[in-house]
Amino acid sequence: MLHFTFANGALGADLQALDTVALVGIVVALLVGGMVKGVVSIGVPLVAMPILSHFLPIKDAVLLLSMPIILGNIPQALEGGELLPTVRRIALPLIGTVVGNIVGVSVLIALVPHRAQAAAGAFLMLAALLLLAAPRLTLTPRWAGPAGLVLGFGAALMESIASVPGPLLAMYLIATGATGKAFTKRIAIILVVSIVTLVATFSGGAHASWSDLVISACASIPVIAGMLLVRPLRDRLPPAAFRVVVLVFVVAAAAQMILKSGVLAGGHGA
Template identity: 40%
Template sequence: MTGLEMATAAAVFLAGGMVKGTLGIGLPLVAVPLLSLFMPATQAIALVAMPVLVSNAWQALDSGDVHGLRRFLPLIATQLVATLLTVPMTLALSPRTLNAVLGAVVLLAVVLLCLPLRLHVPPARERWWSAGVGALSGAMGGVSSLTGPLIISYLASLRLPREAFIGSISLIYLGSAIPLYASMAAHGRLGAADLTLSALALVPVACGLALGKRLRLHLSEVWFRRVLLAFLAAVAVALALK
């Protein structure tokens, strides 16, 4: 990476951290498509590895919620399998095709976040619903690393308490991130240089989280989310046309 690209990447990670600090979600949703505008999408996915792993591991431990692992084990299991099956196919795509796919996934994410699911999931059928959502989100994550919107919509429909929601979604994110990055490493798409740059990205992400926490106290989350979604839609179109 050139000096200009590294400075731009740092600004992108700062923005991603601000979004996560303000909304509690959205780091890869912001960082991956923006990075993909000036580097290969597979490299962009690799660079978010450390911020995604560290932030979600910390949130999972900080929540202290161990019940989420047992409750959502079917989701995590099917998500893992779907991710491992999808990543090799994704890495075989041409850069232009992968950008178009990533743009489509970002647009789908925008639609899901604009129109959150209003499902009623009976407790007796929750395991089956979880398995299906895990398979879909795993395929989505294997293509783009963006499992968040589908998982958020599903967990919101279950009306989990706030701490249980944070703990569960962090565990689920880890369940998709670990096989994703392990598979990329096995296929030679995540090396020591990528991990080093990804570790350096923790600095602007941490700064962004702190700024986002302050913004959350002064800005309307509704308007912030609307501006973010409009911006992501424009980025998705740019990726599809790239």
């Protein structure tokens, strides 16, 4: 077993208790998540979360993935300027994500581990099915605001419990006509605000420490390495087909998470 010293952090303490095989498995999960993101840009958590759930409690996995998401989206949120005007345009989904994360973290902390795993699996499956179906909605200006508030709240719940806010946010932004750089900038801003709220809520409830955040930031290293590794292959692979294969894997992995939790059988899982 590898031994490290982590100061006063739930994530650090749980990592310290793991053996070498589990630690390597966590690094591999982050590396694979980065590789998939490098090819199809569907996001690291969607792929990494089912793998991480084999080694860590869901609460720890959500916290571990928080800083890679923040660090990965800050450059896109700042790109091209126009930050404040963009924030004003997406004010309601931003409010929804802040409230949703406060509620979602409270729910996640209150859930017993096997129920948290089942909830995360259900949200992962929903996220993958939404991306597979690729629903194309159209929202008129009249409905864009209320829908943004509701979908922002829902996305934050998915972020807090399974670390996958992207599908609902993508649905909303596409439905309001955001494309190209505008889409990328808006979803990046929402994600950064969402994860900062999540981390602040964890920290405010004494469920995360500075050492946990440093560990989470270090988790960005294998993610970035994975993205760089597949860069030469990115243009040679058929992204659409690869995307479907990945999402089918996520649905199967999410189903396995739900079965492993034992909630369907009325037990507490393994």
